[in-house]
Amino acid sequence: MSYTLEGRTGPWEIVVGLEVHAQVTSLAKLFSGAATEFGAAPNSQVSLVDAGFPGMLPVINRECVAQAVRTGLGLKAQVNLWSRFDRKNYFYADLPQGYQISQYAHPIIGTGAIEIELGDGTVKTIGITRLHLEQDAGKSLHDQHPTKSFIDLNRSGVALMEIVSEPDMRSPEEAGAYLSKLRQILRYLGTCDGNMDEGSMRADVNVSVRKAGEGYRTRCEVKNVNSIRFVMQAVEAEARRQIEVWEEGGTVEQETRLFDTGRGVTRSMRSKEDAHDYRYFPDPDLPPLVIEQSWVERLKASLPELPDERRARYVAMGLTPYDAHVLTLEKETAAYFETVAKGRDAKVAANWVTGDLFAAINRLKTSIAEPPVPAEHLGQLLDLLADKTLSGTLAKAVFEAMIETGKSPGAIVQERGLRQVTDTGAIDRMVAQVLEANADKVAEYKSGKEKLFGFFVGQVMKAMQGKGNPALVNEAVKRALG
């Protein structure tokens, strides 16, 4: 059943399109050699070009173009061999040139698509309209001084990819799933780090509502939403606001709005009448951007495996679709899993990563980027399980010890003598002792209380400090009880 919001006049469908600004992962800015590192001292990463000094000229950074092309290829989109930079003119204190260099009329990447998977397991395709390269502006700080505004130009000139979707999303969930998937693809490609809290990814959310079967009604744009959760909240809040306007006999005006995360509502930023006339025109400082098909092919050949492909490969390796999904969400998780699974049973590796490892990460409040045990060590643990050096129980104990000490499983097994006992003679002797000490229970068992079997196994394991091979112990108990 499709998602609707209930108004006084009945159900409303919502229509969502996203414009995502993703900071290109590159050492230098789009048109200057200044660094792009996050968190540097204000105005410490600014070239004369970024500060708009007289006579300074932009020179395109080839790596930023390559990143845009890689992203386009990752979005299965058309790569335009001829594109062009335009100037978007407006005055603001943190826009040193008085214009932003952007690709307005001729973007480097054309139409593409992203597949999103929804909670009920259905897969939906969201169209990509375009991707273009543009410069970021600087940052104005209005809270540093009672009467002055401060300006930090570190971001000025940093390369952004603006990725525009079709208005194909119909629920907050779909908008969230789209943004997650886009972020996942960018992170796999290494073209954007996806750190939304550092501003590396921001979304402008276009929302409208309509009755079933209608064409599009007027949309509003909610600017600069900086988390997936807020995007989902903003979609719903803005849709509810518009429903109310329509239902009260009003008209939704096209405008730019901001999402107030504290109050969970959107508020007007500027109306269509106040909209800037950006006076776009081709930047005469930059010739058209012409790239070779052969270069695109080379970039394509060197693309990393993308989430959808990787997930399919994991399923082919025998993983459940769910495990394959979970393991591919973050490329760091997938990389960890692959190290553990290399040359080993993939299903066992997946169980350990999604089970014990994830539990430990949650418990210790760390992340896969800083795992509680190195992937190599977990792999070695799996080897000790496979060659029956360790039982499952012992392995869990060793795993905890690995977390505590940081040592390899081999070293822990050695130090603590945790090696599993597979010597059937030793096991038989221990079984005999246990049965002898519990002669009354043996009698009860023999008179039909068969559930005592587990008790005897448990007592033997306990006596062997958990080191007995569970299967061998089982067999020995069974044998001894006749």
Place this chain on the structure above:
Amino acid sequence: MHPTDFTLRGAIEALNEGLVTSVELTEAHLRAIEALNPRINAFTTVTGEQALAQARASDARRKEGIAGPLEGVPLAIKDLFCTAGVRTTAGSRILGNFIPPYESTVSANLLRDGAVFLGKVNMDEFAMGSSNTTSAFGPVENPWSRANDPDTRLVPGGSSGGSAAAVAARLALGATATDTGGSIRQPAAFCGIAGIKPTYGRCSRYGIVAFASSLDQAGPVARTVEDCAILLRSMAGFDPKDSTSADVPVPDFAAACARGVKGLRIGVPQEYRLDGMAPEIEALWQQGLDWLRAEGAETVEISLPHTKYALPTYYIVAPAEASSNLARYDGVRFGLRVAEKGSDLKDLYERTRAAGFGAEVRRRIMIGTYVLSAGYYDAYYLKAQKVRTLIKRDFDAAFAGVDAIVTPATPSAAFGMDEKQDDPVTMYLNDVFTVPANLAGLPGLAVPAGLDGQGLPLGLQVIGRAFDEETVFAVGTAIEKAAGFDALPRLRAGAV
């Protein structure tokens, strides 16, 4: 021979032969500036001490046996070129006391080749003007005056009026200039000197304060065609810091001057015969063609059918780009700031830009903003770009049959400072012969060819194929030789 009377080539030879030192040349020019600049107002900043230090260093290098192609030659630098540590104004109040921490590529190339900089020369504000009367630092006076009316002060042309006047008055051996619609060729013609706007992309625009990026091009002015060739060779060259600079070899332009014109086909565009053009301009043009024919060239009538649209096209494209290029002068990071306490950002912009920009610059910003605005873009900017393409095609077609095109450089000789100031369009008409080469990106040279009835210099223009400045220099040199132009301006070093 007085050191200010050398041609640039002559000075280089004299320096090479040890007849004069760079310090002597530099001192002589600084003295001339001191004597004449209060009247002519060609220099906005004189860097005497720095010039002498450069000259001493140059003489020392020469003693060491190291001498660049321009070793020890004193030059003037148009105040549109950013010069490290030296105030750069673009002829505007809005740059205030802006001292760039960087050197433009063109001026850096000249320094690399051993040149000495006497200072920065006056210009129309942001290179917008044809009379050097829009400068925030006052008008420049043309060193020439009318024979029968010596008291009427004449304009040197613009926007490189300071460059042309300084060279004509012998205050420098040569000067850098820039040309967006005629700003090298028109003042060169008005001041009786040579000047070339090379092919777009020949000289880097890095560090030159931008007026209209798709048209701006640096070039030299000097007293002979060959001097221009020598300077251009040093100024030109591919620069990775300018994406529009051309990665083509820089030939020995001076060597091309002596090629002669034998066998060349010279195009004569019929559309440049304007109604009501002064008969003496028409006569000079014919005279120039006769000279070339006498030297073995063939002249061919050609058609450049879209010529009449060049000026209107230019006055859409150039202001459009300027309106955007000049947005950075906002009082926030450098230059002039006019702010009222407690007022907001918009107020800062309005006060700063109203106080900082002169009337002509404001007019062009407004025109440019208008032609780019929503609803007008297609009718003006887009249409102008289409016409620009047609103008380029006119030249492409013409150059299929000719090697160079010869036209008058200007529709008149220099005019009085108070003339043509009432109607901006009258002023814009000065560029009617020069603007097409900018729109097409082609090289254009102005060469002095004669005097009008008032004794004022008149120039001819040679337009060439893209990156074929060599032919342009050859044709220009042939005209120069045949003209034997040896008249001198009244205001000049040593004469007053």
